[in-house]
Amino acid sequence: MNLYELYDAILNGKLEKAVEVTNQAISQSIEPQIIINDYMVKAMEEIGARFEAGSAFVPNLLMSARAMKGSLEILKPLMNNSNVTPMGKVVVGTVKGDLHDIGKNLVCSMLEGCGFEVVNLGVDISSEKFIEAVKEHKANIVCMSALLTTTMTYMKEVIDAFENVGLRKDVKIMVGGAPLSEDFANEIHADGYSDNANSAVSLAKKLMAS
């Protein structure tokens, strides 16, 4: 088994091949983190670069996303560690106007795997929905994701909305997604920023302890 076949399957949007190689990798006890970070995420980066360069198009992105999701579904149960006491409750969503959910779902899986209870709201989430979910689930942390420069600005609206309803001091708010930066997170008064799914877990732990 060659894990580059997985990279290649995701890059070329071949769901069945991606699932087949993922299953082979699991049977050889390869760590899910290695499979995801070193092959799957790299393939998504490459298809994004090709899209930017004009050599791949939206249908290619969709097919790669489908293959990536198929493999992630198989890996997800392996990242879950049910023997730990919940470390805190996190409401997660991709912000309004934004439909990218692969990175956000990876963050959810990592948080769950490390003992957080996760309420995954999905994509295109308005400030009202984030607030409703925090109230309903009595969440400790809100985690927002955005992949577009045009939607990342909505994060500030969500933070302001929490302020306006008097809930801002009751929740920690963390943000992430490819176009964001630490400076942007500070500017919008988020409590923390992380640039990948692994560091999102350390950040959530830090926020729970603060």
Ligand code: B1M
């Ligand atoms: Co879109 N897209 N897309 N796309 N897409 C990007 C983001 C883009 C960079 C491509 C490019 O031009 N190179 C570009 C954005 C440009 C910009 O704004 N600067 C872009 C564009 C332009 C668009 C459309 C506008 C295209 C069009 O229709 N003309 C459109 C917008 C739709 C919308 O959302 N309203 C669009 C549509 C799509 C698809 C639907 C086809 C598909 C998404 C499918 C899906 O998610 N279900 C898609 C895809 C697949 C991509 C790329 C290729 C891959 C994204 C991805 O899944 N990466 C992407 C290019 C790229 O990223 N290189 C691109 C893999 C994933 C694991 O990484 O999501 O970055 P990522 O998540 C990381 C970190 O960012 C971080 O951790 C994750 C794991 O390490 N992270 C967090 C994410 N959220 C976090 C939250 C946290 C912490 C960390 O909280 C604390």
